[in-house]
Amino acid sequence: MVDNITLAECNLLPKGIGSKSNSVVTNLLEELVKEREAKEKVEAENDALKAENAKLTAALLAEQNASVDWEDEKICFQTIAAALGNFYAMHPPLLPNPSGDGLKFYRKRVLSSGSEGTSIENIENGTMEAEFEEELLLEAENAWAQREWSIQHVLFPSLRLFFKPPTSMATNGTFVQVASLEMLYRIFERC
Numbered sequence: 001m002v003d004n005i006t007l008a009e010c011n012l013l014p015k016g017i018g019s020k021s022n023s024v025v026t027n028l029l030e031e032l033v034k035e036r037e038a039k040e041k042v043e044a045e046n047d048a049l050k051a052e053n054a055k056l057t058a059a060l061l062a063e064q065n066a067s068v069d070w071e072d073e074k075i076c077f078q079t080i081a082a083a084l085g086n087f088y089a090m091h092p093p094l095l096p097n098p099s100g101d102g103l104k105f106y107r108k109r110v111l112s113s114g115s116e117g118t119s120i121e122n123i124e125n126g127t128m129e130a131e132f133e134e135e136l137l138l139e140a141e142n143a144w145a146q147r148e149w150s151i152q153h154v155l156f157p158s159l160r161l162f163f164k165p166p167t168s169m170a171t172n173g174t175f176v177q178v179a180s181l182e183m184l185y186r187i188f189e190r191c
Contacts, residue, residue, distance in 0.1 A: 068080055093140065098137055099144075106140065107132055
């Protein structure tokens with residue numbers, strides 16, 4: 001909150017006009033302070049992203065240094081392409097998928113008698129209570145939901161727009177035609 005003392009120090013306090021103009025100036029200054037704080041927050045987030053990108057770039061360079069064969073030109077290009085592909089690949093989250101069988105990894109390890117235990121026999125015999133680590137489960141669900149969203153809204157539309165496979169992929173079985181639009185029109189034309 002900007003007070004009259006701050007305004008007077010900056011020579012922004014109108015003299016002799018009235019308190020209405022003072023409140024307008026105060027509101028404008030408060031908005032400026034809020035905008036500055038928002039800008040500083042965005043800059044801090046950008047700095048964090050820059051640091052993360054620097055770590056990823058260092059990891060890419062380290063992988064290229066270790067795995068690229070720099071002697072043979074053809075192998076060099078292949079290994080660089082493989083390293084770049086691995087760098088930009090959508091890796092699955094580290095936490096197991098909580099749907100289906102993956103849910104068992106999020107159960108608390110507490111025996112029904114009340115004492116803690118992690119023995120395999122107790123888990124297999126069903127003497128474990130079905131309580132889940134809620135925070136970990138929520139984190140895993142969020143990570144997997146983000147992955148599914150990225151696949152659905154980023155990867156598939158990009159493939160649809162930009163992926164132009166060579167004709168050899170159509171003949172060697174990489175891509176198989178599931179349906180033909182012309183044949184579907186012929187079939188449903190009779191109906």
